[in-house]
Amino acid sequence: MKTFRCSCDNKQLLFFESSSCVSCQRVVGLDDAFNKVEPYDFDEESGCYFKARRPAARYQKCDNNADYNVCNGMVNLDDLVPEDGNDEVLCFACRFNETVPDLSIVEHIPLWKKMEAAKRRALYTLKALSLPLRNLRQDPENGLSFDFTTDRDVNDHFVSKLDYSESVFTGHDCGHITINLAEADDVARSQTKYAMNERYRTLLGHFRHELGHYYFDQLIVGSEKKNALSKECFGDDELDYQESLKKYYENKPADNWRDEFISEYATMHPYEDWAETWAHYMHIMDTLETAKNFSITGSITGDAADAEETDELNLPQDSKFFYSQTSITSVLDAWMEFSVILNSLNRSMGMNDAYPFVLSQPVRKKLSFIHHAIHNKFSLIKS
Ligand SMILES: [Zn+2]
Ligand SMILES: [Zn+2]
Ligand SMILES: [Zn+2]
Incomplete structure (x- = not known):
């Protein structure tokens, strides 16, 4: 992963995950090209963001960035293709989500943020390697999608089973990747790691492993x-x-x-x-x-x-x-x-x-x- 620099006088170091510059306080983020974290200025008149190097293009924060701060995605409004009856504004990475965790449970939100950070990093390397990367809307047959959900209770580190929930298994099925939200909880993941006698178990590892199954189908089969x-x-x-x-x-x-x-x-x-x-x-x-x-x-x-x-x-x-x-x-x-x-x-x-x-x-x-x-x-x- 690269690091980036803000355009402010301090040329502040920015990271892939940064959502604001600690020096100039401006909003920073990633657009659909997914290769550069950079600053955005706010235009009061239009209520939109713009990049100084490309002032004509108008941007908005991804809904998941604006509402939950779980990504740092910026969406170019000129490229946005609105769907009938759907006025969601989602960034490149968030458009792969099919199911996000139940957000009526506020404790899920910080875990979802960890999930998104791992997903975005995994996607970055795939994009940098020019691998085919299409969501379900772009490719209903072979597109990639994610489900982040759980069948267990966040309040006891995912030990108790939720009565109303079907079992959730981390895995891949025809482009559809499910990651149990429990894997974003350090206590729950460590317990599984020791129970399974594993030397390495991370969220990022889960994404990369399941994506491996997807690309076997795409590149080999x-x-x-x-x-x-x-x-x-x-x-x-x-x-x-x-x-x-x-x-x-x-x-x-x-x-x-x-x-x-x-x-x-x-x-x-x-x-x-x-x-x-x-x-x-x-x-x-x-x-x-x-x-x-x-x-x-x-x-x-x-x-x-x-x-x-x-x-x-x-x-x-x-x-x-x-x-x-x-x-x-x-x-x-x-x-x-x-x-x-x-x-x-x-x-x-x-x-x-x-x-x-x-x-x-x-x-x-x-x-x-x-x-x-x-x-x-x-x-x-x-x-
Ligand atoms: Zn700055
Ligand atoms: Zn997003
Ligand atoms: Zn596997």
């Missing part, structure tokens, strides 16, 4: 050739899923699972292996982009000769990102170095490792497959 290549890399995805699930919870995976898989859950079924590996690819790309933004990608940064090597990383913020020679090897080598720095920084703060994973050679191969699937460069896959 339609092509016989890609399907065959995927089977070679991840195993046969036609294996009975329910059977694999049952087996996974009955028997622990073999002790040496790390030799072939990024996580224990990835051992369950080739679908889950793909989704887990996809999530890691996104974690790596986002975190390296952040590191590069602050010039801390490890020993490969520094003098002029090394700067050339850093350029080869082809991270989303680089204009050269779509070079055909985009090298996953340099990305993963940089990641190996940087993740050591990242974990060491965490240890200095008395915290657990941020990236408690090992990238074995087979895992690197799977990450490479995903990289080439994203860039549609299957011809570059080396066996």
